[in-house]
Amino acid sequence: MSGVGRRGFTLVELLVVIALIAILAAIAIPQFSTFRQRSLDASAVMDLRNAANAEEQMFATTHAYVSCRNANCQTRLTGFHRTPNVTIRMRAGRASFTGTATHSSGSGKVWVYDSAAGGLR
Numbered sequence: 001m002s003g004v005g006r007r008g009f010t011l012v013e014l015l016v017v018i019a020l021i022a023i024l025a026a027i028a029i030p031q032f033s034t035f036r037q038r039s040l041d042a043s044a045v046m047d048l049r050n051a052a053n054a055e056e057q058m059f060a061t062t063h064a065y066v067s068c069r070n071a072n073c074q075t076r077l078t079g080f081h082r083t084p085n086v087t088i089r090m091r092a093g094r095a096s097f098t099g100t101a102t103h104s105s106g107s108g109k110v111w112v113y114d115s116a117a118g119g120l121r
Helices: 011-062 071-076
Strands: 086-092 097-103 111-114
Touching (some): 011 097, 011 111
Antiparallel strands (some): 086 097
Protein backbone atom coordinates (compact mmCIF):
# COMPACT_ATOMS: atom_id res chain seq x y z
CA MET A 1 0.00 0.00 0.00
CA SER A 2 1.45 3.30 -1.07
CA GLY A 3 1.41 6.47 1.11
CA VAL A 4 0.29 8.70 -1.78
CA GLY A 5 -3.44 8.88 -0.99
CA ARG A 6 -3.22 8.80 2.83
CA ARG A 7 -3.92 11.84 4.96
CA GLY A 8 -2.99 12.57 8.57
CA PHE A 9 -0.43 14.14 10.87
CA THR A 10 3.14 13.05 11.23
CA LEU A 11 4.64 12.30 14.61
CA VAL A 12 6.80 15.43 14.43
CA GLU A 13 3.76 17.64 13.80
CA LEU A 14 1.94 16.14 16.79
CA LEU A 15 4.98 16.61 19.03
CA VAL A 16 5.28 20.27 17.99
CA VAL A 17 1.63 20.90 18.84
CA ILE A 18 1.97 19.17 22.22
CA ALA A 19 5.12 21.20 22.99
CA LEU A 20 3.31 24.47 22.15
CA ILE A 21 0.37 23.54 24.39
CA ALA A 22 2.78 22.68 27.23
CA ILE A 23 4.57 26.03 26.88
CA LEU A 24 1.28 27.95 26.93
CA ALA A 25 0.09 26.01 29.97
CA ALA A 26 3.37 26.68 31.79
CA ILE A 27 2.81 30.42 31.28
CA ALA A 28 -0.95 30.52 31.94
CA ILE A 29 -1.27 28.40 35.10
CA PRO A 30 0.94 30.58 37.38
CA GLN A 31 -0.74 33.71 36.04
CA PHE A 32 -4.17 32.25 36.78
CA SER A 33 -3.08 31.48 40.35
CA THR A 34 -1.86 35.04 40.84
CA PHE A 35 -5.07 36.54 39.47
CA ARG A 36 -7.13 34.22 41.65
CA GLN A 37 -5.28 35.32 44.82
CA ARG A 38 -5.69 38.96 43.87
CA SER A 39 -9.44 38.54 43.36
CA LEU A 40 -9.82 36.77 46.73
CA ASP A 41 -7.85 39.56 48.43
CA ALA A 42 -10.10 42.09 46.71
CA SER A 43 -13.16 40.37 48.18
CA ALA A 44 -11.61 40.67 51.67
CA VAL A 45 -10.95 44.39 51.10
CA MET A 46 -14.51 44.86 49.81
CA ASP A 47 -15.93 43.17 52.90
CA LEU A 48 -13.76 45.32 55.14
CA ARG A 49 -14.93 48.52 53.46
CA ASN A 50 -18.56 47.38 53.65
CA ALA A 51 -18.14 46.63 57.36
CA ALA A 52 -16.57 50.07 57.86
CA ASN A 53 -19.55 51.68 56.13
CA ALA A 54 -21.90 49.68 58.35
CA GLU A 55 -19.89 50.81 61.41
CA GLU A 56 -20.28 54.45 60.38
CA GLN A 57 -23.99 53.92 59.80
CA MET A 58 -24.24 52.33 63.27
CA PHE A 59 -22.39 55.28 64.82
CA ALA A 60 -24.69 57.76 63.08
CA THR A 61 -27.69 55.94 64.53
CA THR A 62 -26.55 54.90 68.02
CA HIS A 63 -23.49 57.14 68.65
CA ALA A 64 -21.40 54.01 69.36
CA TYR A 65 -19.22 51.68 67.33
CA VAL A 66 -19.64 47.89 67.55
CA SER A 67 -17.01 45.20 68.12
CA CYS A 68 -17.67 41.94 66.28
CA ARG A 69 -16.06 39.01 64.50
CA ASN A 70 -17.11 37.03 61.39
CA ALA A 71 -20.79 35.91 61.47
CA ASN A 72 -21.40 38.03 64.56
CA CYS A 73 -20.78 41.13 62.39
CA GLN A 74 -23.64 40.16 60.11
CA THR A 75 -26.08 40.24 63.02
CA ARG A 76 -24.64 43.31 64.79
CA LEU A 77 -23.95 45.55 61.77
CA THR A 78 -27.07 46.42 59.84
CA GLY A 79 -26.79 45.71 56.13
CA PHE A 80 -23.43 43.94 56.29
CA HIS A 81 -23.02 40.49 54.71
CA ARG A 82 -19.67 38.70 54.88
CA THR A 83 -18.30 36.76 51.92
CA PRO A 84 -17.63 33.08 52.70
CA ASN A 85 -13.99 32.33 53.71
CA VAL A 86 -13.32 35.95 54.67
CA THR A 87 -12.27 36.43 58.28
CA ILE A 88 -13.28 39.86 59.52
CA ARG A 89 -12.89 41.50 62.90
CA MET A 90 -14.03 44.92 64.01
CA ARG A 91 -12.74 46.51 67.24
CA ALA A 92 -14.64 49.49 68.57
CA GLY A 93 -13.19 52.41 70.47
CA ARG A 94 -14.92 55.48 71.85
CA ALA A 95 -14.30 57.75 68.89
CA SER A 96 -12.95 55.34 66.25
CA PHE A 97 -12.75 51.71 65.21
CA THR A 98 -10.28 49.35 63.59
CA GLY A 99 -11.11 46.44 61.34
CA THR A 100 -9.07 43.61 59.88
CA ALA A 101 -9.90 41.19 57.07
CA THR A 102 -8.21 38.32 55.28
CA HIS A 103 -9.33 35.60 52.89
CA SER A 104 -8.45 32.00 53.78
CA SER A 105 -7.41 31.20 50.18
CA GLY A 106 -5.93 34.59 49.32
CA SER A 107 -2.33 35.73 49.59
CA GLY A 108 -2.49 35.69 53.39
CA LYS A 109 -2.21 39.46 53.72
CA VAL A 110 -4.22 40.97 56.57
CA TRP A 111 -5.97 44.14 55.45
CA VAL A 112 -6.43 46.84 58.10
CA TYR A 113 -9.00 49.64 58.21
CA ASP A 114 -8.37 52.36 60.80
CA SER A 115 -11.06 55.03 61.00
CA ALA A 116 -8.82 57.37 63.04
CA ALA A 117 -6.08 57.19 60.38
CA GLY A 118 -8.52 57.82 57.55
CA GLY A 119 -9.32 54.37 56.23
CA LEU A 120 -7.55 51.44 54.63
CA ARG A 121 -3.85 51.06 55.33
